[in-house]
Amino acid sequence: MDNFTYCAPTRYIFGRDTELETGRMTAQTGCSKVLIVSGGRSARQSGLLDRVMKSLDDVGIEYLELTGIRPNPTDDRVYEGIDLVRRNGVDGLLAIGGGSVIDTAKAIAGGALYDGDFWDFWAGKAVMQQALPIGVVLTIPAAGSEGSGNSVITKTDGMRKISLRTDYALRPKFAILNPELTFTLPPEQTAAGIADMMAHILERYFTPTSDVETTDRVSEGILMAIINEASKVMANPHDYQARANIMWAGTLAHNGVCGCGRREDWTSHGLEHELSALYGVTHGAGLAVVFPAWMTFMASHRPEKVAQLGRRVFGITGDDDKAVALKTVDSLRAFFGSIGLPLTLGQLGIPNPDYATLTRKFHENKGTPFGPYYPLQPIDTEAVYRLML
Amino acid sequence: MDNFTYCAPTRYIFGRDTELETGRMTAQTGCSKVLIVSGGRSARQSGLLDRVMKSLDDVGIEYLELTGIRPNPTDDRVYEGIDLVRRNGVDGLLAIGGGSVIDTAKAIAGGALYDGDFWDFWAGKAVMQQALPIGVVLTIPAAGSEGSGNSVITKTDGMRKISLRTDYALRPKFAILNPELTFTLPPEQTAAGIADMMAHILERYFTPTSDVETTDRVSEGILMAIINEASKVMANPHDYQARANIMWAGTLAHNGVCGCGRREDWTSHGLEHELSALYGVTHGAGLAVVFPAWMTFMASHRPEKVAQLGRRVFGITGDDDKAVALKTVDSLRAFFGSIGLPLTLGQLGIPNPDYATLTRKFHENKGTPFGPYYPLQPIDTEAVYRLML
Numbered sequence: 001m002d003n004f005t006y007c008a009p010t011r012y013i014f015g016r017d018t019e020l021e022t023g024r025m026t027a028q029t030g031c032s033k034v035l036i037v038s039g040g041r042s043a044r045q046s047g048l049l050d051r052v053m054k055s056l057d058d059v060g061i062e063y064l065e066l067t068g069i070r071p072n073p074t075d076d077r078v079y080e081g082i083d084l085v086r087r088n089g090v091d092g093l094l095a096i097g098g099g100s101v102i103d104t105a106k107a108i109a110g111g112a113l114y115d116g117d118f119w120d121f122w123a124g125k126a127v128m129q130q131a132l133p134i135g136v137v138l139t140i141p142a143a144g145s146e147g148s149g150n151s152v153i154t155k156t157d158g159m160r161k162i163s164l165r166t167d168y169a170l171r172p173k174f175a176i177l178n179p180e181l182t183f184t185l186p187p188e189q190t191a192a193g194i195a196d197m198m199a200h201i202l203e204r205y206f207t208p209t210s211d212v213e214t215t216d217r218v219s220e221g222i223l224m225a226i227i228n229e230a231s232k233v234m235a236n237p238h239d240y241q242a243r244a245n246i247m248w249a250g251t252l253a254h255n256g257v258c259g260c261g262r263r264e265d266w267t268s269h270g271l272e273h274e275l276s277a278l279y280g281v282t283h284g285a286g287l288a289v290v291f292p293a294w295m296t297f298m299a300s301h302r303p304e305k306v307a308q309l310g311r312r313v314f315g316i317t318g319d320d321d322k323a324v325a326l327k328t329v330d331s332l333r334a335f336f337g338s339i340g341l342p343l344t345l346g347q348l349g350i351p352n353p354d355y356a357t358l359t360r361k362f363h364e365n366k367g368t369p370f371g372p373y374y375p376l377q378p379i380d381t382e383a384v385y386r387l388m389l
Numbered sequence: 390m391d392n393f394t395y396c397a398p399t400r401y402i403f404g405r406d407t408e409l410e411t412g413r414m415t416a417q418t419g420c421s422k423v424l425i426v427s428g429g430r431s432a433r434q435s436g437l438l439d440r441v442m443k444s445l446d447d448v449g450i451e452y453l454e455l456t457g458i459r460p461n462p463t464d465d466r467v468y469e470g471i472d473l474v475r476r477n478g479v480d481g482l483l484a485i486g487g488g489s490v491i492d493t494a495k496a497i498a499g500g501a502l503y504d505g506d507f508w509d510f511w512a513g514k515a516v517m518q519q520a521l522p523i524g525v526v527l528t529i530p531a532a533g534s535e536g537s538g539n540s541v542i543t544k545t546d547g548m549r550k551i552s553l554r555t556d557y558a559l560r561p562k563f564a565i566l567n568p569e570l571t572f573t574l575p576p577e578q579t580a581a582g583i584a585d586m587m588a589h590i591l592e593r594y595f596t597p598t599s600d601v602e603t604t605d606r607v608s609e610g611i612l613m614a615i616i617n618e619a620s621k622v623m624a625n626p627h628d629y630q631a632r633a634n635i636m637w638a639g640t641l642a643h644n645g646v647c648g649c650g651r652r653e654d655w656t657s658h659g660l661e662h663e664l665s666a667l668y669g670v671t672h673g674a675g676l677a678v679v680f681p682a683w684m685t686f687m688a689s690h691r692p693e694k695v696a697q698l699g700r701r702v703f704g705i706t707g708d709d710d711k712a713v714a715l716k717t718v719d720s721l722r723a724f725f726g727s728i729g730l731p732l733t734l735g736q737l738g739i740p741n742p743d744y745a746t747l748t749r750k751f752h753e754n755k756g757t758p759f760g761p762y763y764p765l766q767p768i769d770t771e772a773v774y775r776l777m778l
Contacts, residue, residue, distance in 0.1 A: 001404075001630055001633040004403050004404065006400070006401045007399070007400035012393075013394050015650075211631075214634045214641070215637070217614040217617075218641070248603045248650065249603045252646075260403070260637065261403065
């Protein structure tokens with residue numbers, strides 16, 4: 001177990017009708033005029049936006065809107081938001097949506113208080129110390145941004161997608177989590193969200209740090225809960241209880257509790273990142289293809305943690321770590337398949353992957369070798385990509 | 390799963406030598422003069438107090454001391470502390486010790502900002518909204534007060550021991566957790582602490598609320614980690630990794646994450662409370678006797694959650710919930726026995742318990758019937774006490 005610091009100060013308001021608390025919670029953060037950031041039409045059509053605005057009206061909080069944030073959010077909308085904030089005396093951000101919307105709101109919140117270009121933080125040229133208060137009404141359980149200090153933004157010029165991690169500055173002040181708001185998510189988005197939250201746990205679970213039993217057990221517990229509830233959610237999208245458990249699991253998966261005391265890996269996110277960049281695949285679906293392939297490679301190179309996952313989460317027995325690890329991959333793939341996720345690059349819509357480019361780009365972005373759990377050389381990386389067939 | 394709000398904003402600084410950060414962390418809370426609250430001689434003799442004071446000196450923070458806080462801390466020391474704070478312009482509390490020390494510091498922190506008698510909060514006559522900032526250097530992993538908003542104080546007049554739970558006001562601003570500081574705990578104190586933290590999880594685990602899979606799995610995970618690490622700590626008190634896992638588990642056991650989305654029980658704490666009041670037993674040791682007895686009673690009256698605990702945490706198989714529940718009690722008792730905890734009232738030093746008084750006092754304090762998981766009538770309560778033989 002490594003030394004660590006951990007602080008997750010976000011106030012979670014969880015349950016039915018909790019979006020009606022948005023105004024009261026926003027007032028508690030001390031804001032008087034917020035920029036509402038949202039995505040497509042669904043928040044408006046479902047009436048969610050109206051309910052949130054009414055709750056702001058009720059407490060006398062003014063608001064402006066920045067709408068139409070799309071997946072893989074880009075810097076141009078951030079600049080637009082910062083400009084809106086500055087010209088209108090906005091003193092807080094309110095994100096209504098999923099990860100892309102929240103991450104955009106975070107970037108605006110940090111950028112608005114900074115004299116230079118907000119991208120400096122993402123480019124590593126400056127360290128973010130402060131941001132305007134951020135509130136969240138979550139509609140997609142997946143990215144975990146509602147409880148994290150992270151924000152992933154893509155620079156349009158060059159399409160560089162970079163994740164910024166702050167310890168505290170970008171953690172939302174509050175996050176409103178109403179499972180009912182997720183009833184209407186399409187099945188493929190629900191499934192991709194499940195893969196995404198599982199990946200957030202697994203990236204922390206696969207660690208070179210030993211003796212992290214408490215954090216391991218917490219991580220394994222959340223994974224088991226997700227697997228158990230996923231089939232219910234897929235069978236009945238209006239199952240409130242299953243939706244609730246999935247939603248809360250998605251927040252815990254990424255608010256940092258699964259990383260306490262250990263070095264994290266994040267290799268699979270890096271591998272998926274190149275698939276998204278080159279072929280435009282959905283992040284969660286891509287992860288469902290990447291993780292089992294990476295674990296298959298690890299079965300031959302560093303099987304112990306894969307085997308532990310198999311024994312504890314999937315109930316696989318046996319003494320040989322490699323054999324157990326390979327069965328673990330089978331179990332994980334069977335689970336992903338059961339909720340309709342793609343299992344191969346072909347199913348992901350990439351029949352003829354350009355392995356050389358994927359490998360080159362991965363190491364350009366990550367360095368060589370890369371991989372805290374097991375360092376990948378380019379020859380390894382290409383081998384992992386080839387295991388995705 | 391019930392609606393809930395959850396906010397655990399304490400900043401945890403975990404690992405070797407972290408007490409050297411005390412000054413820097415205290416300065417970050419904005420304090421300039423703190424009251425150091427501590428217990429017996431060990432913090433001074435071990436040099437811990439000197440290291441903490443030096444780190445305060447290094448950043449120019451002044452301090453006063455309130456020492457000699459004893460187990461089951463009393464209101465007289467709180468009044469003394471409030472007086473010290475007010476007369477000396479103290480603007481923060483620094484607790485160095487375990488639960489009793491932290492709870493005293495919390496009571497002082499809340500009472501100092503209140504015009505009336507601090508006991509009003511514990512007596513339910515006022516709701517605490519604010520407190521001076523509280524920092525913690527933890528030396529005993531058990532009570533979980535370092536991450537909770539709770540404080541248990543005993544009123545000397547009548548010896549009424551009352552637990553106050555605040556949502557936010559009494560949560561420490563920071564908690565420094567160095568597992569090395571726990572190397573020298575006597576075995577019986579280590580074991581009692583382990584029982585205490587397990588009880589904090591079980592009081593939340595036994596709930597009438599259904600469909601709390603995510604919180605259940607997190608709770609089961611932390612319990613498994615504690616059980617797994619406990620034998621290592623008992624065998625080798627200087628096992629840093631095992632101490633670290635136990636310490637972190639003790640914080641998670643009581644910072645609220647195991648209670649999210651459900652009604653909590655706390656019957657066993659109430660039953661133990663009367664044993665402590667009448668016979669002066671150690672809280673954790675008392676819980677090791679109470680919990681298996683209460684679970685034995687539940688095997689006949691509401692076995693399902695006891696059986697789930699047995700299947701998931703102790704690996705017990707079988708279809709009959711009652712039979713599995715009874716085996717679960719055997720497993721829990723075997724575990725407690727293996728780390729040297731008492732298993733009966735006799736072993737606790739109470740050969741002739743006054744069942745009638747224990748039962749009467751329990752219902753005087755808790756009402757009739759009491760028990761969210763299963764409501765106990767006096768006849769049930771006496772039956773549970775008699776199962777402690």
